[in-house]
Amino acid sequence: MTGSLRILLVSWYFPPANTIAAVRIGRMAEALLAEGHDVRVLTAAGLPCPATLDPMVPEARVARAPWWDVNDLPERLLRRSGGRPGAAGGPPAEAPAVPSAPGPARRLRRWAGEVYQHATNLPDSRIGWLPGAVRAGKALVRGWHPDVVYATAPPFTGLLAGLALSRHTGAPLVCEMRDRWSDDPYYPPPGWRLALDRLLERQVLGRAAGIVTVSEPWAAAYRRRFGRPVEVVCNGYDADGTDGADEPLPTPPGPVLTIVYTGGIYPGRRDPSPLFAAIAALGDDAPSVRVVFYGTDPAMVRPLAERHGVLGSVTVLPAVPHRQSVAIQRAADVLLLMQWPDPREDGNVPGKFFEYLGARRPVLLLGLAGGVPDSLLRERGAGILGESVGAIAAQLRLWLAQKRRTGIPPTPPGAAAGFSRAEQFARIAPFLRSLRHLSGPAAGAAAAGPAPLLEDSPR
Incomplete structure (x- = not known):
């Protein structure tokens, strides 16, 4: 098959939900449509996150299935x-309070x-979406037959919905693993539950025609474990989502070095404590460093800053719309990226990393030496790994002196080369065509012309 593809994209996250996952999937659908493919999206209705992301595909192409929270039962x-x-x-609720x-x-x-x-919560807390997703998906494919069902996770419930719709239509299943499932080191379940996760993962990925993931270390692991073709498609950044195509300029000189972080943290794993300790080590220069967190839980940040005596250097602000987040990144002196400094973190590349590269501001990485972000930062001159409190403090002094003299210059022009979302998503259609199941019409496909869009599909 060398022409356009009919792609059913199954994803819990989708715009207007303002999450990095929704940005990836929304831009992916947008890019595939721009290439001439017929893309329909099955997602969840009323996602529990801010609905501030700009639409990326016509709403008529999106079916939003209801769900219920199993943990509310x-x-x-x-x-x-x-x-x-x-x-x-x-x-009873009206009874007096008791100790x-x-x-x-x-x-x-x-x-x-x-x-x-x-x-x-098997495979995860979004299992209450599965019945509605399958019903809405079956309605969606009535009169329109996909060449491929492309299901993305987490949540892994989306893969179950994708597998059900693959069986219903006879179209091959491609599973996108944006994060790990049974081998996720951030999720240590009891042994009996881990065995169930591994069994379910084998049942789903073992039936996939192919797998897409976000880093080469993970791709190598999936090839070994499941013997399936695997393609790496990084999260990327929006080349047209910045403040124009002009060459970035140094930040203005001034007395305060501003370090920006966007997103959540995991104390003890993705943890700003080494940076806070380094700021404290600056002595009289400590007030000249300001760390601004956007969309981070203040309860996860302020106690750590207070413990190191640098609360005055830390500001925590609410989450902002994605476009504003990109502008904030490009205006920062330095961008903070945090990983767990553990070998199990190898291959884990936060989505914001590529946006940081696209922002062309130096990155301070707290994380795994030799991991993908560290290697790319070194290769491209885009930042440094803070390997110790002393090394971070020394780098802060260098940046402070530079900020006071000339401002902080942008990273080299090639820092983000090859990592725009357009460049990354251009890999998807060729990979789909390379799968032997897609060498001709999908099994059971009806030889029908273009179907109507989803005005009558359930939402």
Whole structure:
């Protein structure tokens, strides 16, 4: 097959949800449409995140399926039975307040809650989307037959929906793994649950015609484990989503060095503590460094800053729309990227990393030496790895002196070469065509002309 493809894209995240995953999938759908492919999107209705991302494809091409929160069920049952939400078997809601349960009872409730989640959140907490997604997907393909079902995860519930629709249509399944499943080191379940995850992962990925992932170390692992063709498609950055095509200029000289971070953190893993310790080590120069977090939970940041005595150097602001986030990155002196400095982090490349490269501002990496971000920063002269508190403090002094004299210059012109989203997403259609299942019409495809769009599809 050398012409256009009919692609059913299954993704929990999609614009206007303002998440890095929605940016990736929205731009992917936009790029495939621009190449002439017939793309329809199956996503979730009413995502629990800010709806501030600009539309990227016509809404008529998007089916939004309802879902329910499986973790809300215990609370609903308690309310229906007159129990007090949050307290299993508690007194009626109108009863007087009673002292909190002793330690053993709290531990028992916590254990019961964990068992419930591990038993019902299979493969994840979005399993309540699966029935609605399959129904909406079957309605979507009525009169329109995809050449391929392209399901992206996490959440991994999307892969289950994709597999069901692949079986329903006879179209081959391609699984996109933006993150790891059973081997995710950030998710250490009990052994029995891990065995279920591994079994389910084998059942799904073992039936895929191909796999797409976001880094070469992960691609090599998927090739070994599942024996499937694998393509690497990095998250990339929007070459046209910046403040124009002009060559970036140095930031203005001034007395304060501003370091920007966008997104969440994981204390103990993706953790700003080494940076805070380095700022404290600057002594009288510490107030001249300002670290600004956007969209980060203040409770995860301020106690760490206070512990190191640098609370005055730290500002935490709410999340901003994606376009504004890109502009903020390009105006920063330095951009902060955090990873877990553990070998299990190898191949894990945060989506914001490529946006940082596209912003052409130097990156301070707290993370794994020799990992993908560290290697790319070194190769492209785009930043440094803060290997110790002393090394970070020394680099901060260099940047401070530079900021006071001339401002911070942009990174080299080639820092982001090859990593625009357009360049990365151009790999998808050739990969789909390379799969032997796509060498001709998909099994069971009807020889029909163009189908109507989704004005009558369920939302």
